[in-house]
Amino acid sequence: MALTFKSAVQNSKFLSSFLKPVSTAYANVAGYRQIGLRYDDLIAEENDIAQEALRRLSLSNPREAYDRVYRIRVAQQCSLSHSLLPKEQWTKPEDDVRYLRPILEEVTAEFAEREAFDNAKVLPRK
Structure with missing residues (x-):
C-alpha cells in the first residue's frame, strides 16, 4: 500500500494538529459555504x-x-444578486460531508479497470 499525503497527515498527530486549522480556515475563506454549497x-x-x-x-x-x-440553484441566485445567504442558512462545517467522493472513486476505479481491459495485449502462442 502506497503512503499518501492524506494517510501521512492522518497518522501524524503533529501534521494533523498543524493542518486541521489551516484547512478549516481555507474552507471558511473559500466562501462556498456562505452561499449554501457543500x-x-x-x-x-x-x-x-x-x-x-x-x-x-x-x-x-x-x-x-x-x-x-x-x-446549486440557490448559489447561482446568490451569484446573480451579488449577495450571501443569511448566516443561519450557511452550510455548517459538520454538514459539509463528502457525499459524491465515494461514488467518484468507485467510478474512477471502474473506468481505469475498463481502460486496462480494453487495452490488454493478446500475444499469439508460439
Whole structure:
C-alpha cells in the first residue's frame, strides 16, 4: 500500500494538529459555504466520470441529488444578486460531508479497470 499525503497527515498527530486549522480556515475563506454549497457541489460535471457518479447518486439517493441541484440553484441566485445567504442558512462545517467522493472513486476505479481491459495485449502462442 502506497503512503499518501492524506494517510501521512492522518497518522501524524503533529501534521494533523498543524493542518486541521489551516484547512478549516481555507474552507471558511473559500466562501462556498456562505452561499449554501457543500464541497462536493464544486466538482465539475463536464467529464464522463462525474456524469456517471451523478447518475448513480440520483439512483441510489434521489433526495441527495435533488438537494444538490437545489443548493446549486440557490448559489447561482446568490451569484446573480451579488449577495450571501443569511448566516443561519450557511452550510455548517459538520454538514459539509463528502457525499459524491465515494461514488467518484468507485467510478474512477471502474473506468481505469475498463481502460486496462480494453487495452490488454493478446500475444499469439508460439
